[in-house]
Amino acid sequence: MSGHIPDEQGAEPYRNWNERIHAECYLPNADLGNFGKVSFNIGPTLLNWMEEYDPHTYQAIITQEKLNFEQYGVGNGMAQAYNHIILPLANKRDKITQIQWGIADFQHRFGHMPLGMWLPETAVDMETLVDLADNQIKFTILAPWQVEAQEPISGDEPYWVALPGDRDPMIVFLYNRGLSTSVSFQNDATRNADQFVEQWVMPSFMSSSDGQDRLQLIASDGELYGHHKTYRDKFLAHMLNGALHRRQVEITYPGLWLRDHQPSKFIKLNEYTSWSCHHGIVRWMGECDCTPGASWKAPLRWGLEKLAEDVDEEYQRFMTSYTRLKWQLRNDYIHVFLGEISLNELLERYIKQSLTNGEKENISKLLAAQFERQRIFTSCGWFFDSFHRIEPQNNIAYAAQAVWLTEQVAGVDLKAKAIALLRKVQDQRTGLRGDTVFLERYQRMQTFAEDKNAYFNPSSSFSN
Numbered sequence: 294m295s296g297h298i299p300d301e302q303g304a305e306p307y308r309n310w311n312e313r314i315h316a317e318c319y320l321p322n323a324d325l326g327n328f329g330k331v332s333f334n335i336g337p338t339l340l341n342w343m344e345e346y347d348p349h350t351y352q353a354i355i356t357q358e359k360l361n362f363e364q365y366g367v368g369n370g371m372a373q374a375y376n377h378i379i380l381p382l383a384n385k386r387d388k389i390t391q392i393q394w395g396i397a398d399f400q401h402r403f404g405h406m407p408l409g410m411w412l413p414e415t416a417v418d419m420e421t422l423v424d425l426a427d428n429q430i431k432f433t434i435l436a437p438w439q440v441e442a443q444e445p446i447s448g449d450e451p452y453w454v455a456l457p458g459d460r461d462p463m464i465v466f467l468y469n470r471g472l473s474t475s476v477s478f479q480n481d482a483t484r485n486a487d488q489f490v491e492q493w494v495m496p497s498f499m500s501s502s503d504g505q506d507r508l509q510l511i512a513s514d515g516e517l518y519g520h521h522k523t524y525r526d527k528f529l530a531h532m533l534n535g536a537l538h539r540r541q542v543e544i545t546y547p548g549l550w551l552r553d554h555q556p557s558k559f560i561k562l563n564e565y566t567s568w569s570c571h572h573g574i575v576r577w578m579g580e581c582d583c584t585p586g587a588s589w590k591a592p593l594r595w596g597l598e599k600l601a602e603d604v605d606e607e608y609q610r611f612m613t614s615y616t617r618l619k620w621q622l623r624n625d626y627i628h629v630f631l632g633e634i635s636l637n638e639l640l641e642r643y644i645k646q647s648l649t650n651g652e653k654e655n656i657s658k659l660l661a662a663q664f665e666r667q668r669i670f671t672s673c674g675w676f677f678d679s680f681h682r683i684e685p686q687n688n689i690a691y692a693a694q695a696v697w698l699t700e701q702v703a704g705v706d707l708k709a710k711a712i713a714l715l716r717k718v719q720d721q722r723t724g725l726r727g728d729t730v731f732l733e734r735y736q737r738m739q740t741f742a743e744d745k746n747a748y749f750n751p752s753s754s755f756s757n
């Protein structure tokens with residue numbers, strides 16, 4: 294198993310989609326300096342890949358963010374939940390792991406604490422906001438329909454959301470629906486930056502003129518700028534480097550806005566909502582009108598949740614004789630993965646007794662299983678209508694890896710249960726089944742172990 298990404302159809306003239314999207318979007322936007330002027334978040338998997346593939350662009354993105362931090366005391370980058378999972382569907386323990394891993398990864402790269410966190414698909418519930426606050430995150434961004442208030446919501450300033458206990462409230466920025474929709478879905482709107490400012494941006498500021506600073510926030514998929522839509526990298530640069538300024542609209546980002554302004558109103562959260570499914574968060578757990586007929590989604594969610602419970606139970610059982618802080622140990626495992634500390638150092642912090650090499654090896658395998666088990670819930674596995682795609686199959690492959698690693702240590706049979714659960718996952722058109730995908734990956738783990746006499750290293754997995 295290696296980090297090599299196989300050739301992919303449709304990505305020509307590049308070898309794969311990562312390379313093509315990089316050339317069309319990340320590279321030109323970094324060259325144009327756009328990463329220093331917008332708020333952005335990039336997932337750890339992509340940044341790991343980019344760091345190796347194109348260190349120059351990777352470094353440019355980091356530097357552009359850091360310059361803001363040095364100049365203003367607040368950066369424009371946002372952290373994200375580590376494995377891009379739908380947080381309201383995760384249990385509290387996983388929410389905390391995802392948030393802490395996301396923060397650790399951000400700090401490792403950008404060298405400072407993030408002020409805000411992007412929630413995957415902006416999916417939210419109260420527990421998620423509580424966990425963000427408990428981990429020193431100050432704000433997040435939501436769609437306007439994810440909140441409600443007595444008075445009409447103008448959205449031209451951020452709001453407070455009250456949290457239980459004696460916590461400070463969470464700050465929520467709402468993006469402008471009309472502006473964001475025009476950028477994402479109306480091709481003509483973004484052909485010319487000056488025209489966009491005239492026809493779309495200026496009217497959004499017209500509704501009142503009380504002399505106060507007012508904010509309009511556009512949220513979009515970052516890969517739109519140059520990849521999904523050609524030349525939009527240049528559109529963005531032109532807008533940021535003059536088109537807005539000429540009409541007295543200054544660019545800012547949430548952290549910078551909060552340095553000079555505080556919210557003045559409270560707003561109520563609509564829990565279990567997201568920006569990309571208008572049926573709440575059903576899209577990532579079953580059938581809704583976003584992906585009609587996707588009958589494989591519910592059994593995939595159910596099956597992977599049951600397997601995750603089993604993997605956790607074995608981890609808990611095994612680790613009990615070593616430490617009571619086994620879940621905190623899992624949260625800190627990210628620092629080993631990031632190369633900040635060694636596994637030995639981590640274990641010494643949590644485990645007082647001296648360990649044999651065999652014990653260390655076992656704990657190491659169980660932690661690797663926990664790493665795999667976190668990413669089995671990556672949201673893109675449920676995003677599309679078909680099971681016969683790489684995303685849901687990747688999630689099952691991670692599950693096979695978590696199950697296999699756990700079995701090596703715990704001596705239990707989780708495979709039979711996995712097969713029974715995933716047999717119910719079936720593509721409605723091609724008939725491909727979840728248990729087939731699981732077995733294929735499980736057997737590859739087996740073969741790999743027999744061949745190399747080594748255990749699987751999660752940092753060198755196949756692409757996602």
Ligand SMILES: [Zn+2]
Nearest residue numbers: 570572581583
């Ligand atoms: Zn939906």
